[in-house]
Amino acid sequence: MTKAGWGGYVAFGALIAVLVYQLPALGNPALWGVSGLLVLGAWKTSLRQRVWRIAFSLLLGLCIALMLALLWNRFDIRYVWLYSSEALPVYLKLANLWGGDEGTILLLTALFMPPAFRYARRGGLEGCSSALIGAWYAATAAWLGPFTATPQEWLTAQNSQGMNAHLQTIWMLLHAPLILAAYAWALTPVGSAIQALSGKDSDYAGQAAQYGRRAWLVLSAGIGFGMIWALEDFTFGQLWHWDPVQTSAFIIWALLGAVLHGVRHWRGGGSFARLLPLLSLLVAVATCMAMAVTRSEVLVSSHRYIGTTSWLSHLLLAGILLIALAGLLLRAHWRHAQSTRRPADWTIWISVLGFALMAVLAAGALLLAHARQWLGVAKTSEQKPFFETVALWADSSESLQLRQVFARWDVDGYSLVYWLLPFVLLLGLVGGFSFMRKALPRAAAVAATGLTGVVCLLLAWHGGWLSERYAGSGVLSQHVVAVLPWLDATLLAALFLLLACSLWCLRSVWRSRKLGTLRHTGSLALIHGGAVLVLVGGFAATALNSYMPILLQADDDLAQWRGITDGMQVRVVPASSVTDYSGYQAVARVEVQHGQQVIQGQALFKDGRELPPGYQGPVRQLCEILDYRYARHKGDPGYILNPFIIRNWLEDTQVWVPASPRLMASGATVASERETLIVVRRYPLVSLLWIGFVAMLLGTLLLPGWSREKRT
Numbered sequence: 032m033t034k035a036g037w038g039g040y041v042a043f044g045a046l047i048a049v050l051v052y053q054l055p056a057l058g059n060p061a062l063w064g065v066s067g068l069l070v071l072g073a074w075k076t077s078l079r080q081r082v083w084r085i086a087f088s089l090l091l092g093l094c095i096a097l098m099l100a101l102l103w104n105r106f107d108i109r110y111v112w113l114y115s116s117e118a119l120p121v122y123l124k125l126a127n128l129w130g131g132d133e134g135t136i137l138l139l140t141a142l143f144m145p146p147a148f149r150y151a152r153r154g155g156l157e158g159c160s161s162a163l164i165g166a167w168y169a170a171t172a173a174w175l176g177p178f179t180a181t182p183q184e185w186l187t188a189q190n191s192q193g194m195n196a197h198l199q200t201i202w203m204l205l206h207a208p209l210i211l212a213a214y215a216w217a218l219t220p221v222g223s224a225i226q227a228l229s230g231k232d233s234d235y236a237g238q239a240a241q242y243g244r245r246a247w248l249v250l251s252a253g254i255g256f257g258m259i260w261a262l263e264d265f266t267f268g269q270l271w272h273w274d275p276v277q278t279s280a281f282i283i284w285a286l287l288g289a290v291l292h293g294v295r296h297w298r299g300g301g302s303f304a305r306l307l308p309l310l311s312l313l314v315a316v317a318t319c320m321a322m323a324v325t326r327s328e329v330l331v332s333s334h335r336y337i338g339t340t341s342w343l344s345h346l347l348l349a350g351i352l353l354i355a356l357a358g359l360l361l362r363a364h365w366r367h368a369q370s371t372r373r374p375a376d377w378t379i380w381i382s383v384l385g386f387a388l389m390a391v392l393a394a395g396a397l398l399l400a401h402a403r404q405w406l407g408v409a410k411t412s413e414q415k416p417f418f419e420t421v422a423l424w425a426d427s428s429e430s431l432q433l434r435q436v437f438a439r440w441d442v443d444g445y446s447l448v449y450w451l452l453p454f455v456l457l458l459g460l461v462g463g464f465s466f467m468r469k470a471l472p473r474a475a476a477v478a479a480t481g482l483t484g485v486v487c488l489l490l491a492w493h494g495g496w497l498s499e500r501y502a503g504s505g506v507l508s509q510h511v512v513a514v515l516p517w518l519d520a521t522l523l524a525a526l527f528l529l530l531a532c533s534l535w536c537l538r539s540v541w542r543s544r545k546l547g548t549l550r551h552t553g554s555l556a557l558i559h560g561g562a563v564l565v566l567v568g569g570f571a572a573t574a575l576n577s578y579m580p581i582l583l584q585a586d587d588d589l590a591q592w593r594g595i596t597d598g599m600q601v602r603v604v605p606a607s608s609v610t611d612y613s614g615y616q617a618v619a620r621v622e623v624q625h626g627q628q629v630i631q632g633q634a635l636f637k638d639g640r641e642l643p644p645g646y647q648g649p650v651r652q653l654c655e656i657l658d659y660r661y662a663r664h665k666g667d668p669g670y671i672l673n674p675f676i677i678r679n680w681l682e683d684t685q686v687w688v689p690a691s692p693r694l695m696a697s698g699a700t701v702a703s704e705r706e707t708l709i710v711v712r713r714y715p716l717v718s719l720l721w722i723g724f725v726a727m728l729l730g731t732l733l734l735p736g737w738s739r740e741k742r743t
Contacts, residue, residue, distance in 0.1 A: 040088040047092025051178065052099045055108050058178025062169050065089045065140070069147075069166035073159035079151055083144070083162060090141045090169070097134060097177060101127050106191045110134060112181040116193035123194060126204045129211060130194060132326065132341050133177035138208075140168040142215035146242065150222075150234075157233050160222025164348070171344040202260040209253030210280070216246035217283055217318045221352065224311040228359040239311055240294045246314075247287040248731045254280060255724040262683070262714065263674055264333075269576070270569055270720065273444030276334035278397050279321035282390045286314045289386035296379055303383070310387060312356045317394070319349035324397070329404055331439040378465040385458045389451055396447040404440040445514075452517040455566070456491075459524030460484055462559060466531035470538040483527045487520040495519035497574045518570050529563040532556040550735055557730025564723025571716040572683075583707040592624060595684070595711050600624045603688050603709055606633060621675035621686045634675040634688045674712075682715040 051058045068086035072079040097110065101124045106112045114127040114134075129135045143165035150158050185192075219242040226233035257277075258270045271277060290310050293303045325334055326342035403410075460480060468476035494516035536556040540549060581593055581601070592600040606620040622631040674685040687710040 040084045041091075043085070044088035044091040044095070047089055048095035048099065051093060051096035052105070055096075055100070055105070055178040055180065058093055058096065059173050059176050061089055061093060062137070062173035062177075065093075066166045066169035066173065069162045069169065072151075073163050073166070076158075079159075083147060083151065086169075087141075087144045087148075090137075090144065093178075094128070094137060094141055097137065098125060098128055101125065104191075106186065107181055108177075109179045109181040109185075110177045111191070112185060113192050114194055116191045119194055119199075122201075122204055123199060126198075126207070127194060129207045130198060130203070131177075133172060133175040135207075135211065136168050136172040136175060136341055136344075137177055139211055139215060140165050140172055142212055143168070143218070146216070146219045150238075153234070155231060155233075156222035156225050157238075158222070160225070161219055164218055164221070167344070167348055171341055174344075175341060197264070200260065200263075202256050206253055206256040206260055209249045209256065213246045213250035213253055213283075214318045214322065216242045216249070217287065218315050219246075220311045221315045224308040224315075225355060225359065227308040228305060228312070228356075229362075235308055235311075236294055236297050239290055239297070239307065243287055243290050243294065243311070243314075244731060244734075247284065247291060248728060250280065250284055250287065251724065251731075252728055254284065255721070255728075258720065262717070263676060263685075270572055270717075273396075273442045273447055274334060275327075275330045275332045275397060275400065275442055276321070276325050278393050278442045278444075278447075279317070279324045282317045282393045282397070283314060283321060285386045285390035285393065286310055286317055289383045289390070290314065292386065293379060293383040296376070306383070309356070309360075310383075312352060313390075316349050316352045316356070317390070319345045319352065323349065330400055331441045376465075378461050381461045382458060382465075385454050385461070389454050392450050392454070393447060396442050396444075400440045400442050408440070410438055410440055449514050449517070452514060452521050456487060456517070456521045456524045459521065459528045459563075460487070463524070463527040463531040466528070466535040466559075470531070470535040479531075480527075483523065487523050490523055491516050491520040496522070497570065500575055515574060518574060522567060522570060525563040525566045529560045532559045550733065554730045554734040557726045557733070561723040561726030561728075561730060564719045564726060566723075568716050568719030568721070568723055572714040572720065575715050577713045579711040579713075581709040581711065583709065595623075596713075598625060599684070601686055601709075601711065603634070603686070619688045621688065623675075623677060623684070623686065630677055632675045634686060678718075680718045682713050683717050685712040685714075686710075687712070 047061065051061065065086045068082045068089075072082040072086070075082075099105075100108050100111050101115050102121065104111070104115065104117050106115075110131060110133050111127075114130045115124055119127075127134065129138055143161045147159070147161040147165060150161070152158065220235065220238040223233040223235040223238045227235040261272075262270055290307055293307050297303045297307050323342045323345035324330070324332075326340040326345070328340075328342075460483060463483065464476055464480040467479055470476075471479070497518050498515040533556055536549065536552040539552040579595065583589070589604050590602060592602050594600050601621065601623050603619055603621050606618050619634050620631055621634045622629055624630075674687050676686075677684045
């Protein structure tokens with residue numbers, strides 16, 4: 032994609048932005064035009080560059096027009112009315128470009144254009160698949176109508192609906208666009224994978240390596256930011272809980288891991304000849320399914336929003352890709368196509384298959400949850416451990432809603448973890464051996480791996496560090512307690528991998544006497560070592576976290592200090608600040624005393640905004656129930672739960688405050704109030720998780736070959 036000749040197209044895009052900002056009615060027809068131009072360029076190669084540049088200019092102009100509308104409060108546009116408000120800071124107004132389904136699909140369409148231009152001169156599907164997928168989503172965006180006018184009765188009822196309170200966080204600026212970019216890049220190698228499976232010439236290895244690594248990098252970063260967000264969210268209260276949307280993202284991440292472990296060894300007629308292109312197509316299918324699950328109404332999910340939804344579009348595209356994949360496999364079978372297989376390193380084979388099988392297990396758990404919901408299988412109370420905790424925060428009418436929600440199925444994370452852990456353990460041992468044999472004599476590597484494997488089996492039988500220290504005071508149920516020995520064994524295998532890759536890194540520098548060797552060995556050590564730290568930090572924070580309730584009776588003094596642990600004390604008092612922040616304000620102040628130091632912050636907010644009659648817009652369906660009037664508009668007025676968090680290297684401490692009438696009444700005793708429940712949660716070693724993510728991402732960025740592909 033050259034810079035020459037782009038000046039006129041950029042000017043055209045700027046003109047479109049101004050026109051659509053002034054005349055929003057032009058926006059939706061322009062999106063239909065974008066879809067048609069992309070299809071025309073895919074069909075007519077002689078016109079491809081010109082019409083695709085026009086399409087990209089239109090897309091650029093439409094994105095800028097919507098951003099300007101959000102910045103300048105054009106509430107006459109329905110999308111802006113739904114998601115924005117005058118009080119929002121600039122960064123959140125801009126984040127609303129992907130805050131709703133319509134804007135998300137518009138941005139997703141634009142993300143397909145750079146890879147489309149990169150391969151525009153290639154023949155067959157490899158040269159036009161990204162543009163065709165972009166055309167699909169441009170038509171979806173036009174159907175959703177991001178530039179539709181706001182109904183007059185909505186404008187009459189109130190100035191704007193405003194941003195969902197749950198989304199008003201810095202993580203909205205980071206988590207969502209990273210996941211979206213990862214999904215776009217995960218779909219990019221579709222054309223080259225199809226041509227590789229068809230036996231045609233393609234740059235599959237180049238595309239799968241470059242865009243697969245980009246997708247894995249930003250998906251890992253997006254998941255990391257999502258974990259921070261989840262840890263601060265009452266619905267989660269933990270780093271990971273196999274929500275259907277989280278499970279879908281894990282499937283993509285694991286499949287990308289399989290592709291990236293094998294792509295250096297891929298040859299059109301040799302190692303992984305069919306397996307890797309097949310996995311790349313499955314990545315694309317899983318990506319479309321993940322976007323559909325996010326908007327699906329079948330399973331209970333804390334990620335799902337009701338209202339305008341694009342789930343059917345994602346599902347149909349996934350179906351088309353699956354049909355294409357099945358056709359290619361049948362064609363290869365009927366032709367009895369044979370490949371001159373050159374066996375790859377067996378450790379690479381195990382790595383590829385191990386990641387692929389982990390994705391299959393997660394996909395099976397997700398499909399099982401859908402099947403149970405469709406068949407109307409009753410969900411037992413044992414599979415609803417969070418219900419009893421949340422019911423304490425709800426009144427009688429909300430408890431009925433809670434029961435209805437928890438009767439719906441989600442992914443059985445406990446069973447999934449039970450089956451995934453042996454695969455993670457095996458990958459740790461195999462990966463450790465692969466690095467160890469490069470640093471030590473083969474016999475020593477075999478002995479070290481064998482000894483580690485034996486100890487892992489003993490830990491899986493008797494348990495170890497986590498098994499001995501979990502006292503049942505955290506958020507885990509007895510289902511997870513039962514697999515703590517496997518967690519211990521898996522941690523040992525992960526530490527063996529960390530030791531092996533670090534040893535190989537140091538050994539390679541010593542042998543070569545060149546620090547430049549670190550560009551390759553150091554990068555791989557950072558990636559694998561970071562993954563180990565993520566496992567250790569994640570398991571420790573999940574298995575060893577503590578849950579401490581502080582119950583205040585109606586006649587207790589709010590200003591009294593109450594002990595937590597290790598010399599720390601906490602108290603919660605009504606907030607003196609009445610600063611309004613985009614429709615809601617703080618009403619409670621948390622103070623934590625440790626020695627002579629007192630740290631304070633806000634932890635409870637009030638949302639007094641009203642809804643226009645009959646509105647059925649994009650509200651987080653589950654979150655507004657589970658979080659006790661969390662998202663908005665549950666009760667009169669609504670309340671927002673946010674934790675007060677103290678972070679340090681050894682642990683995170685969180686203080687959660689309910690919507691207490693005493694706090695809302697500025698500390699006065701309220702006759703109807705019985706008691707107030709304050710919750711203190713502590714997460715040990717969670718800092719290792721963030722250090723591990725940073726190491727993984729840094730290693731991926733430093734790894735040689737990032738820009739090795741030939742430009743077309």
